[in-house]
Amino acid sequence: MKKQHRMFWQKERTNRTTLTYFPLTSLPLDAGLEVVCQVLGFLHPMDLFAVAQVSRLMRAIILNRKIARDVWRNAYRRHPDLPAPPSTISEPRWTFLCFGPDICSMCGDRGATPFFAFSKKYCLDCSGDFTALPANIKDAAGKHLGIRDPVWDLLPYERTLTGFRYHIPDVESVLKKLTLMQILIDHKVKSLTAIFNTDKSLLLARASERKKCSLKALRWRATFIGLASSEQRIALRVASDKIFELLCGLGYRPWDINQARLERLLEGSRVHNLKAIKRGPELRDRGSSRPDGIVTGPRDVIGHLKKQYRLSCRMNRWRISHIKSFKLPDLSTDIGLIVFEFLHPIDLYHLGLTSKRTRGIILNKSLCSPVWKKAYKRHPDVPAPPRSIPEPRWTQLLYGPDICMVCGRNGAKSLFSFLKRYCPTCEGNLIIRTDELQNHLGAEVRLQNIVLPLLPHENYVWGNGHQKLHDISDVRTMMRKVAVVQVLIDRRVTKLSHIFAGDQKVLKERVAGIDKSSVPAKSLLSEHGEQAYIEFCVFAEFAVQRCSKWLTGMGYKPWAIDAYNLDKVLRSARVRKATLRVFHRLLPEIQQSAIYTDPRDIYTRKRLLTGMYAYYEHHPDGAWTVLPHSDLTVKVFLENHYDESMELEDMERLFPKVIATTAQDEKLRFANLLPNHLMGATSSGEDQICKVDLAAATFSCVGCHRREDRGVQIGWKAICLHMRNYGRDARGNCLKYSFNDKVSYYASLIVSLSGLDPCTASDDDMDQRNDRFICGVCRPSRRHRVSFLPTYTWFDMLLHLWHGHCRKLLWRRGEGFIPSFHLLSPATKDFVVDHESIQFRDKWHIWRCNKCHAHDSHWVSWPEIRSHTLTKHLIDEPEIGKDIVRMKHAPIQSRHCRVKLRVEPDLDCVCLKCPEPWRRTLFTEEVVLRHLRSNHAVSSPSKDVDWIKIKIVQATYPSNLPFSNIRIV
Known part of the structure; x- marks a missing residue:
């Protein structure tokens, strides 16, 4: 929700660049409090909730009931898309339930779910303790309440997947009140009867209001949950594609990578972003070798980190340009330590490399230990070190140079569990797997050995296997110590057993702390490694383009x-x-x-x-x-x-001529497959070639069995695109075609119904007419006692007949089965097109790159094609038709939104007073007159001025059909 709101205001900000902004705190709060309340009344409730967290003063103003009550109410009135709170719950409390953090109201744990009817947020454990189903609730005597007990009508409930849940504290309090009142009434306290009935009616009204508001809030929240789940699926697909590219960059062959299994692995690990994936031995085999020329490693990551931080410092430099600069050595040590507390850990690390005096201060434990701790607390995005590791050592592992600690070579990788940095050669010599371990006697170490839980380890994953890596020196030292201690314990040195047990506990806690801190550190380096790799690929692509340009200039x-x-x-x-x-x-x-x-x-x-x-x-x-x-x-x-x-x-001189000749010969070969009734009296080769582009010239790919179109292609351009797209993945499978007479027959019927000649009308002519059809075989869907049928373009109508009624067309052809379809009138077509254009979505996969063949076999969405053109071709604003191409004949349900048209009798009137055409709907004459009087304040509506009556269906095939699925004409 916050992401969608933020993206909305980012778009709005570009439209308001001419306005001058001022800080809210610059308003005179003492004299102009009414002005502040009027300004706040125009904000979104989410913005009001965020403004209340800025300062204590703003929080006191916004949460004041007398001052800000009208502000909250105006905010909810100006945003009717949000569910309004009930009268018994304040607007700030309701806004906290909608947009607040997912913190439990009882235990304070994360992952809480809002219960709008109870005005609470509960985690999974607390929801089981404080909410229950009616069958699990008992009264004070321990008896189960009946289903028809009147107490249920007086209490609000929350709809869940398991049923209606009630708030246990509310149930107990209401039961106590009812029991007490009933006892007093039984003792003939007559004045309480009227009070009891009044309280009961108030509780009933309060419960019904809360039920209604909570239902609206749950539906509103469900829409955002659906959007979030769709975004996660898209992010999962993007993450798998990026990992596929990373593995290819590491030297793996594309046909050796199981992409479906990779997606299942990411989905099972709940990974929807590459930020949570660690690059290293988890993604590649331990013994694999990179190909020549691939430069991706820790050296690039460290350089990328320094560059990004340097750029951010340059961007923030103008903000502190008015502050007078001073020399750091001129400060006293106490003031210098206070200044150092506000620095980033990477700044402290670089500052320690400037001079010996500064290094002696920053690396002094007694002086700078609090400074390092406060620096990490002020920057929570940097993973903090465990207790047993000093902060300077941890910072050096994070941001230090990639120099091996053994041989001094570059390209070393940080191993946070061992607090070491090894190059690949030294890592193979000094790191060992668990199954290769041996004790001091040369025997194999079992997995249940007492030494292994006491040592830090690195996880090594390949396929479905999992191993732990250990440092050889640590293993051998610990083996000797444990062997000596065990010998002494066997010699009945009883005091050593308690000391050894305490040492084991301390070492296990140390290993657990190291593992807990190393995971976010690896994730941080993985994130920066991903960004560095993407940046490196962009620069490499740009370098290849420049060198190719210079080589072309050389001849x-x-x-x-x-x-x-x-x-x-x-x-x-x-x-x-x-x-x-x-x-x-x-x-x-x-x-x-x-x-x-x-x-x-x-x-x-x-x-x-x-x-x-x-x-x-x-x-x-x-x-x-x-x-x-x-x-x-x-x-x-x-x-x-x-x-x-x-x-x-x-x-080079002969091949272009062969290309043109082969294209003409291939097109002529397709023309020879056409039947005589489409060829007509054509004699010349040019006339025969033009017949391939007819709308009724339908061809099927012999080797293609894709579900989207089953190989049905119309027109020479679609055939060529199908050859190039699918032939690259499986060469030779999409080069053979045959004429599909069944689909051609129904295409001719559709073209004839549109008023064109099937022997002369091309697919471009049909696309230019842009007619809309509805199927006459499908049964209408019912919703709110109204019948609906989806609308189709001519190509989608043909594919619908081929897919949806394929069995009927093939099996009942000899029994006289004839499909039916209706052509909509021009006015109805315009009505449908208006609704289609407003429902276009960027997530539809209908785009391909016109600069390369990256998306020939699979089309992508608008954000993906924008990212591709930016990273691969350095084009920020791609031009449609030149840089990128939109598919003309994409499969059904991906090219445009199929609008469902009302097909009830007398639903043929449209209001002309509605400002947006895509919001207009079909009415009966009585309803449209009432709509104009109530919604547009037109006292005496006139036909053709305020409303019009349109004809829905223009023509039907077959015209003499004895039955139809619609009742309109």
């Missing part, structure tokens, strides 16, 4: 440049910013590794021709939409036109 052809090997050369040289000086220094290695000079084998020739094909299909305007798969053209060229004596220049 090399674009298709002769191998981008993969070029990126490999730049990464192996640790190039972060491509300059001409670096380019000329690496030019001999680039020419040797990343340039196709003499394609000798068949694999090199195919890669060269495929790159040439990709360059050709993207640079001519619109060429990518009318070209088949590259494998088809490359195969034709190598089999029919290539000769061993052919030079590279001859291949």
Whole structure:
């Protein structure tokens, strides 16, 4: 909820850049309190709740009943989308239930759930203690209350999945009052009868009001829970895709990674963000080796940390520009320690490297130990060290250089459990797995050994397996100590047993503290490592583009440049910013590794021709939409036109002609598959080729069995897109097509119903008409005693007939079964299109990149395509149609929202006074007149001025059908 509200105000802020802002505390609170209350009345209740936590003064104003009561009520009136509180609960208390932290009202634990009917927040344990089902509640005598007991009507309840839950303290208090009143009435206290009836009516009204308000609040909260769950599913998919890219960057082959199993692993671990995933031995095998040129490690992470912190300091420098600077050595030690308490731990660490005197002060335990502790408390985002580890040592592990503590090489990794930093070589020599441990006698150590729980360990995960890593020196030292102590205990040195048990307890607590602190530290480094890797990939992509541009300027052809090997050369040289000086220094290695000079084998020739094909299909305007798969053209060229004596220049000159010829031959081959009634009297090849783009020319992919479209393609552009999209993942499977006469028959019916000739109307003509249809076979859905039917475009109508009624079309074709569908009138079509446009969602997967083939086999949403163009192509604002492409014939339920149209008799009137067309609805004539009088204050509505009567259905196929699923004309 807070995220949605924050995103809303971020959008509003861009629309109000011309306004001048002022701090709220600058208003004269003593003289202008009414002005402050008027300003606060325009805020959202969530904002009022946040403002109350700013200072004590604002909290006293906002929570004052006399002053701020009208403020809260105006805030809820101006935001009718929020559930209003009942009269017996104050607005601040209700706002705390809606937007406050999930803290239990009794025990203070996190994860509490609001109970709106009781005005409380309870965790799972407290909800079981203070709330109960009616069957579990007993009276003072220990008897169960009946279902029809009158006490239930006097008490509010909360709806849950298990049933209606009542508040136990409320039940007990009401039962005591009722029992006492009944005893007094039985003793003939006549004046209490009227009081009893009045209290009973008040309790009944209070309970009913709370039930109604709590039901609205629960429904409102359920909408946000649904949005949060959908965002978690999207985040889970994004996280799995990022991990897939990270594993590919680590050197794994894409076909060796089980992405479905990876998603199940993340879902089982409740991981929806890469911030909670530790990179390291958990994501890769211990014995795997990285390929050449991949530079991703702790060195990049530390550099990224320093850069981000330096940039944030530069951004905040203007805020303190008015403060006079001073030299730090001029301060006395006491004042300097007070100043050091406000610094970040990384600042304290860097300050200790400036001079010996400062280092002696900062690393002095007696002087700076409180300073380090306060610095960590002031920055809770930095994981604090355990008790047994000093803060300077912990800070050095977090932010220190990646230098190995054994050999002094760079590229070392921090092992927080051992308080060491080892390079990969020293880690393999000094770290050992549990199954490889041996005692001082050379025997294998069992898992139940008394020594292992006393030593810190690092977790090592691979697949479904799990192992613990230990430091060899720690294991051997502890083994010897425990062996000596055990020998002395066996020699009946009784005092040592108690001392040994105490030492074991202390060591186990130390190991538990180290494990607890090392987990957030690893998560922090993993988060910064992810950001560093993304930044490194963006810079590497930019460096590859610049070097490719310079190579093209030197005379090399674009298709002769191998981008993969070029990126490999730049990464192996640790190039972060491509300059001409670096380019000329690496030019001999680039020419040797990343340039196709003499394609000798068949694999090199195919890669060269495929790159040439990709360059050709993207640079001519619109060429990518009318070209088949590259494998088809490359195969034709190598089999029919290539000769061993052919030079590279001859291949480059001849291959574009082969591309154009192959495209025309392939299109002519598809035209020969068309039946005679669609071909007509065409004689020339150009006329036959144009027939492929007919709306009734439906083809099916022989090897494609995808659920979305079952291989049904209409038009040459859709066929070419299907070839390239699915053929890249399974080459050769989507290159064979056949004419689908069944789907073509129903497509011809749809085109004829729209008023066009099936022998001449193309798919572009049908898209330009943009007609809407409703199915005449489906039964209408009922809701609120009104019938509804979904609307379709012409392509969606065809797919609906093919999918939804496929069995009927195939099985009952010989029995005379004929499907029915209705064409909506132009006025009704405009009515439907208005409702479709407002319900468009950014999360629909209908976009693909036009700069590369990253999304050819799967379409993505708008945020994903924006992120792709920014990180891969450095385009902040992609242009639709040039940089990114929106799918024209996407599957059903992904291209547009299917509006459900009311199909009841006399529902054909539309109000013209409603300002937004997408909010208009269909009325009967009586209801629309009443609507105009009550909602728009029109005393005498006139037809065609205030309201119109439209025709819903324009035409129906078949026209002589004896039955129909709708009752409108």
